[in-house]
Amino acid sequence: MSKEIEQSIAAKDEEQRKLQLAIHKLQALEQQQKQYIGNISHEFKTPLTSIKAYVDLLNMYDDDPKLLLEAKASIAKETQRLYEMVEKVLQVSALEKYDFESQAELLEVAEGLRDVCARMSGKAERFGITISCDAEPAHIWIDKESFMHIFINLLDNAIKYNVPQGTIHVHSELRDNRVRITIRDSGIGIPEEARERIFEPFYTVNRDRSRQSGGTGLGLSLVRNLVEKQNGSITLLETEGEGSVFELSFPAT
Structure with missing residues (x-):
C-alpha cells in the first residue's frame, strides 16, 4: 500500500511538473506573439508614414512637377516594400503556425x-x-x-x-x-x-x-x-x- 501511495504521489508530482512546463511555454509563446505583432506594426508604419507624407504634400503642391516625380518614385518604392513585407510575413506565419506540407x-x-x-x-x-x-x-x-x-x-x-x-x-x-x-x-x-x-x-x-x-x-x-x-x-x-x-x-x- 505504501509503495502504491508513493508511486501515486510521484506520478502527480510529474504531472504537476509537466503542467508547469506547459504553462511556461504558453507564456513564452504569448510574449513572442505580442513582440511579433508589435514589430509588424512598427515596420508597417514606417513606409505608410512616408506614403502619407507624400500624399499630403501632393495635396498642397499638386502643380510642382519635381515633387510629383519624387513622390511617384518614393510611393512606388514604399509600396513595393510593403508588398514584400506582407508576402514574407504570410510565409513566416504559415511556417510557424501550421505543419509544413512540402513535396x-x-x-x-x-x-x-x-x-x-x-x-x-x-x-x-x-x-x-x-x-x-x-x-x-x-x-x-x-x-x-x-x-x-x-x-x-x-x-x-x-x-x-x-x-x-x-x-x-x-x-x-x-x-x-x-x-x-x-x-x-x-x-x-x-x-x-x-x-x-x-x-x-x-x-x-x-x-x-x-x-x-x-x-x-x-x-x-x-x-x-x-x-x-x-x-x-x-x-x-x-x-x-x-x-x-x-x-x-x-x-x-
Missing part, C-alpha cells in the same frame, strides 16, 4: 544553384554586382520551391547589402555525406554583436540601409525556417575581412 523530390544541386543565379543575375547587374557559381554535382532530397525561396532570399540580401562593383560567389561541395553550400559576398558585413540575432524576425543590422534597399528583416528568418524544415542547417561563418559568408548543409542522397 520533396530529388534535386541536382549544381543545376538548381545555376538556375537561381541566372534568375538573380538581372538584379545583380542593375547594382553592378557580379555573381559566380562553382557547384559540384550532388543530389539532395528537398522541396524545390523551398530550395528556390532559400537561395533567392540569400542572393537578394547579398545584392542589397553589397558594395558598388561587388561580387557574390556561390560554391557547393559534397563532404562527409552532406552537401555544403556557401554564399560569399563582398558587402558591408555583419558586426559581431549582431551575429546571434540576424535570424530573428524583423531584425536588421542597419535599419537605414535596409529601408534604402527595401529590406524587411524577414528574409533570414524565413530562410532558417525553410532550411530546418528540409532537415538542413544554416550558419553565418566567421570572416576576416569585409563581407558575409553563409554556409548551408543538407543530407546528401
